[in-house]
Amino acid sequence: MPYTDKTLQCMECAQDFTFTALEQEFFAGKGYTNDPKRCPACRDQRRARNGGIGSGNGGSAGGRTMYTAVCAQCGQPAQVPFQPRGDRPVYCSSCFAKSRAST
Template identity: 50%
Template sequence: MSATDLTLQCSDCGQEFVFTAMEQQYFQERGYSSPKRCKPCRQAKQNAGSYGQQDSGYSSGYSSGMSTGTTVVCASCGQTTTVPFEPRGDRPVYCKNCYKPKQGGGGGRGRGPSGGNRDRDRRRY
């Protein structure tokens, strides 16, 4: 399937920019979503990220205020929810309530189907 150039609008400056077919292929091969910013605004955001109060997209895991995210519709229940990442589009996205059952419930951690400790379960008293 051959892609054609797309004209997108920058979320920062509002200017239109061209997302070429070659750029689209590059982004798709790496699982990136389409850019929201034109090249000059992307460059400015990258340069300001480590010096200003700009959000670099990465966090230490600690929040100092309201968290930002992407608003999506849950693939399971249809509820509108916010997720802390930009969905790629090739996988379903779930709300918190629907995601937990999809994980298997017990949290995993390498335990067997019973979810317990195999050595402890084998002991007889």
């Protein structure tokens, strides 16, 4: 039976999302019989919350969460892809590039 894309509604953010034929095939291959209840974004968020840090590279191409920190070098706000913990300095992209170039 060929799969076709279908539109589902996320129970978390109430957005419509596409459950693609490819994903349906993947789900069926895993033995899942239920449709996903959350959109990919909410699924990622849940996984990030549950799995914590260091879960490796899953290879999912989605928007990643950026955190705002203060650059230890110039004091400008810096966007970093990890949660700043305060135990190591955070640099903005230009200072980071500079420190990389000098070492």
